[in-house]
Amino acid sequence: MAEPTPWEQVLDYSRRPDPYPLYTELRRTPVSRLEDGSYLVTTYAENLALLHDPRLSSDPSHNPQFAAAMEELSEDMQPSFLQMDPPEHDRQRRLAMRHFGPPHQPERIAGLEPRMIEIVTGLIDGMAGKDRIDVVDELAYPFPVSVICELLGVPPEDRSEFRKWVDLAIETIDPGLDPETQQEKRKEASTELFNFISNLVERHRQSPGDDLLSAMVADDGSEGRLSTGELASTGLLLLIAGHETTVNLISNGILTLLRHPQALDRLRQDPELVIPMTEELLRFEPPVHFVPIRTALDDIEIAGTTIAAGSPVTLVLAAANRDPGRFAEADRFIPDRPDNQHLGFGSGIHLCFGAPLARLETQVALTEFARRIRNPRLAEDPPPYRPSPILRGPLHLPVDIDPD
Numbered sequence: 001m002a003e004p005t006p007w008e009q010v011l012d013y014s015r016r017p018d019p020y021p022l023y024t025e026l027r028r029t030p031v032s033r034l035e036d037g038s039y040l041v042t043t044y045a046e047n048l049a050l051l052h053d054p055r056l057s058s059d060p061s062h063n064p065q066f067a068a069a070m071e072e073l074s075e076d077m078q079p080s081f082l083q084m085d086p087p088e089h090d091r092q093r094r095l096a097m098r099h100f101g102p103p104h105q106p107e108r109i110a111g112l113e114p115r116m117i118e119i120v121t122g123l124i125d126g127m128a129g130k131d132r133i134d135v136v137d138e139l140a141y142p143f144p145v146s147v148i149c150e151l152l153g154v155p156p157e158d159r160s161e162f163r164k165w166v167d168l169a170i171e172t173i174d175p176g177l178d179p180e181t182q183q184e185k186r187k188e189a190s191t192e193l194f195n196f197i198s199n200l201v202e203r204h205r206q207s208p209g210d211d212l213l214s215a216m217v218a219d220d221g222s223e224g225r226l227s228t229g230e231l232a233s234t235g236l237l238l239l240i241a242g243h244e245t246t247v248n249l250i251s252n253g254i255l256t257l258l259r260h261p262q263a264l265d266r267l268r269q270d271p272e273l274v275i276p277m278t279e280e281l282l283r284f285e286p287p288v289h290f291v292p293i294r295t296a297l298d299d300i301e302i303a304g305t306t307i308a309a310g311s312p313v314t315l316v317l318a319a320a321n322r323d324p325g326r327f328a329e330a331d332r333f334i335p336d337r338p339d340n341q342h343l344g345f346g347s348g349i350h351l352c353f354g355a356p357l358a359r360l361e362t363q364v365a366l367t368e369f370a371r372r373i374r375n376p377r378l379a380e381d382p383p384p385y386r387p388s389p390i391l392r393g394p395l396h397l398p399v400d401i402d403p404d
């Protein structure tokens with residue numbers, strides 16, 4: 001049997017703990033064509049250029065393989081603006097953004113900080129008397145999930161049901177799954193998620209609260225309202241994006257700090273370090289390793305290769321973040337790295353919408369962890385990982401601590 005290629009090894013679960021040496025191999029060819037006709041982009045300059053290139057579409061209908069996958073979803077489910085190109089992408093993003101951050105709501109995210117500290121304090125208080133904790137189950141998961149649910153107005157009693165369907169939806173993007181199982185799971189998850197979110201939108205229309213979803217439902221600004229289908233797909237995008245990624249940034253972050261105890265000590269002495277440190281974690285151990293659904297609308301000449309029109313393109317952001325052509329000592333974790341223009345949140349028109357929220361949550365979680373958890377030590381290294389090579393992070397992170 002032929003030796004698996006570096007990319008096949010990246011997708012293989014056994015390489016989840018450390019795909020970085022494979023990325024080093026892959027960067028030798030900045031843009032490469034895979035056997036299935038798709039292209040892989042692994043270097044910084046080429047990822048950045050393509051993230052800003054209007055000839056690369058995020059709309060799955062431009063590619064027969066992606067379009068077929070979309071057809072497997074519930075009939076009612078519309079694509080979200082993550083999977084759209086301008087001008088429709090821009091209209092829906094603007095309508096959602098108006099309620100989320102500056103310039104219209106400059107205080108929405110910053111104003112959440114006291115509540116974030118309260119949630120994290122409660123979670124850490126819950127660890128009292130323990131000599132071992134699971135950082136994922138006891139902090140990194142419940143914290144951002146409570147925040148995004150409160151922000152959007154998902155009542156506490158609905159959250160466990162929602163988690164079940166989100167977990168299933170995330171399993172369906174695992175490239176290792178057999179296509180029939182993938183199709184079944186995708187249909188089931190999308191139908192249940194659509195029912196869940198439409199029901200929620202309707203409840204917010206009838207009795208609005210002081211939350212983001214109510215604000216989006218009631219908005220009849222100059223660009224008109226989002227339709228019920230658009231509200232459902234936007235609400236779902238925010239809930240799902242707000243679930244998985246920040247969880248992984250906090251768990252990858254604590255794992256990295258426990259592997260670099262000097263950095264943890266520095267953070268204890270200088271809490272302001274958390275700001276550049278969070279950026280460095282987004283570069284060094286990013287929660288989103290690659291952006292898989294892009295299609296070339298035209299032939300694109302790049303790095304001596306022509307990406308043929310119609311081809312699927314995968315942008316390997318995590319490989320770009322370790323490119324020594326852009327970052328000095330790229331494989332070293334440098335908590336106060338200067339000039340850190342990482343691609344952890346992407347770049348260009350799809351630049352992460354939730355970045356200010358994710359940054360603040362991670363800063364609060366790391367600061368409180370450093371301040372309050374006594375003598376933390378990794379109980380298992382590497383920890384067990386979640387299945388996905390795309391949204392990569394520990395499934396559990398057992399840590400021994402001195403009981404409080």
Ligand code: HEM
Pocket residue numbers: 058081082083093148237238239241242243245246249286287288291343344345346347349350351352353354355357358359
């Ligand atoms: C550490 C946490 C996070 C990371 C690493 C992350 C990463 C990313 C990346 C790489 C993209 C670009 C995808 C592309 O180019 O196709 C993206 C887009 C997006 N993210 Fe995040 N994200 C995080 C947290 C969040 C949160 C908390 C939310 C919601 C509140 C969110 C909402 C979105 C949305 C709506 C988009 C699509 C933007 C667009 O298409 O215009 N993200 N994110």
